[in-house]
Amino acid sequence: MRVLGIDPGLTRCGVGVVEGSLGRPLTLVDVNVLRTSAGIPVAERLVTIEKGLDAWLDEFRPDAVAVERIFARSDVSTIMGTAQASGIALVVAARRGLPVALHTPSEVKAAVSGSGRADKAQVTAMVTRILRLDAPPKPADAADALALAITHIWRGSAQARIDAALAAAGRKQ
Amino acid sequence: MRVLGIDPGLTRCGVGVVEGSLGRPLTLVDVNVLRTSAGIPVAERLVTIEKGLDAWLDEFRPDAVAVERIFARSDVSTIMGTAQASGIALVVAARRGLPVALHTPSEVKAAVSGSGRADKAQVTAMVTRILRLDAPPKPADAADALALAITHIWRGSAQARIDAALAAAGRKQ
Numbered sequence: 001m002r003v004l005g006i007d008p009g010l011t012r013c014g015v016g017v018v019e020g021s022l023g024r025p026l027t028l029v030d031v032n033v034l035r036t037s038a039g040i041p042v043a044e045r046l047v048t049i050e051k052g053l054d055a056w057l058d059e060f061r062p063d064a065v066a067v068e069r070i071f072a073r074s075d076v077s078t079i080m081g082t083a084q085a086s087g088i089a090l091v092v093a094a095r096r097g098l099p100v101a102l103h104t105p106s107e108v109k110a111a112v113s114g115s116g117r118a119d120k121a122q123v124t125a126m127v128t129r130i131l132r133l134d135a136p137p138k139p140a141d142a143a144d145a146l147a148l149a150i151t152h153i154w155r156g157s158a159q160a161r162i163d164a165a166l167a168a169a170g171r172k173q
Numbered sequence: 174m175r176v177l178g179i180d181p182g183l184t185r186c187g188v189g190v191v192e193g194s195l196g197r198p199l200t201l202v203d204v205n206v207l208r209t210s211a212g213i214p215v216a217e218r219l220v221t222i223e224k225g226l227d228a229w230l231d232e233f234r235p236d237a238v239a240v241e242r243i244f245a246r247s248d249v250s251t252i253m254g255t256a257q258a259s260g261i262a263l264v265v266a267a268r269r270g271l272p273v274a275l276h277t278p279s280e281v282k283a284a285v286s287g288s289g290r291a292d293k294a295q296v297t298a299m300v301t302r303i304l305r306l307d308a309p310p311k312p313a314d315a316a317d318a319l320a321l322a323i324t325h326i327w328r329g330s331a332q333a334r335i336d337a338a339l340a341a342a343g344r345k346q
Contacts, residue, residue: 042275043267050264070253080243080256087257088264091223094216102215 001156002029004062005148006053006089007141008070010081011038013049013089016145017060018131022154028131029060031142042081046088053092065093066152068144069102103151108144111151123147174329175202177235178321179226179262180314181243183254184211186222186262187318190233191304195327201304202233204315215254219261226265238266239325241317242275276324281317284324296320 001021007014013034020026034052036045057065067089070082093100106116112126124143128136130150137143174194180187186207193199207225209218230238240262243255266273279289285299297316301309303323310316 041267041273043263043273046260046264047267050268079252083253083256084260084263087219087260090216090257091219091261091264094214094220095223100214100216 001063001153002060003064003066003149003152003156004056004060004093005066005145005150005152006086007068007144007148008082008086008089010036010042010045010049010078010085012141013052013085014142014145015053015056016137016142016149017056017062018146018149018153020153026131026150026153028133028137028146031137031146033139033142042084045081046084049085050088050092053089057092057096057098062098064099064101064152064156065089066101066103066148067093068108068148069104071104101152101156103148103155107155108147108151111154112147120144174236174326175233176237176239176322176325176329177229177233177266178239178318178323178325179259180241180317180321181255181259181262183209183215183218183222183251183258185314186225186258187315188226188229189310189315189318189322190229190235191319191322191326193326199304199323199326201306201310201319204310204319206312206315215257218254219257222258223261223265226262230265230269230271235271237272237274237325237329238262239274239276239321240266241281241321242277244277274325274329276321276328280328281320281324284327285320293317 002017002019005016015034016031017029018026019029034049036048067086070086090100109118109123110116113122124136127143127146137146175190175192178189188207189204190202191199192202207222209221240259243259263273282291282296283289286295297309300316300319310319
């Protein structure tokens with residue numbers, strides 16, 4: 001399966017596409033950061049992000065989209081823009097009928113590094129290793145988007161297995 | 174001018190259209206609340222809100238859109254959904270090239286009631302009087318959307334007068 005990970009933000013919105021399945025090597029398809037300038041009105045910045053995300057969906061045709069779940073306890077100065085950008089990410093995916101999942105930063109860290117408290121450098125190092133890259137992904141802060149996509153592939157596959165096992169158990173009863 | 178006021182929210186998103194200009198009686202065109210159920214995924218709720226707002230823009234063709242500015246200090250339990258809904262409101266308007274303005278709750282209260290600390294009942298009473306309605310607007314909590322539209326017409330017109338006066342003063346120099 002192919003997953004687009006989105007690390008939402010108004011100034012920098014990380015996007016990363018990963019392909020693969022649980023138990024098989026995962027592959028980096030592409031990664032980047034969508035940027036908008038603080039000098040233009042928020043509404044226009046959000047439209048720019050919407051267009052950018054639509055272009056990624058058009059180009060890479062992912063099977064699912066994974067978006068970072070934002071918490072209100074995050075940095076208050078940027079939380080509103082981040083939340084607005086995450087709303088755009090959710091809508092852009094959902095109106096195409098794509099499955100969208102939200103993963104918390106702790107879930108992502110735990111999935112790629114084994115620890116929910118991993119720091120940014122550890123996450124980047126693990127993403128580099130999991131995707132068998134020669135060097136850390138660039139731009140550096142787009143590693144989170146790749147980590148989201150990896151988490152989604154692993155969690156989704158695991159959940160599908162659990163669902164299948166439960167369904168099979170149900171049939172046996 | 175005709176203005177669509179949007180009081181963003183995930184569960185209840187107020188929408189109200191007002192027509193008029195500074196110094197002339199304002200008219201209620203329509204008012205309602207877009208509702209989405211807490212039982213469905215956030216991404217789908219946002220798509221429902223997007224479709225609802227698009228339908229209002231299609232039907233009423235406003236000249237401008239006024240959205241309530243959200244602050245991070247608001248109620249933490251609902252702030253993320255409210256922020257995401259406000260992002261959708263901004264994008265829906267901006268991608269049509271419509272002017273979008275954000276007004277704070279204090280600005281709206283001050284504009285319609287003369288006090289930045291007016292309570293909900295006072296705002297509703299003033300909206301009812303300003304629009305010369307026989308009864309308070311229904312649903313009751315859509316009064317905020319109408320108050321936003323009223324604020325926008327008055328502030329926008331006032332600003333345009335100030336700009337024109339400054340431009341005229343500039344020409345005289």
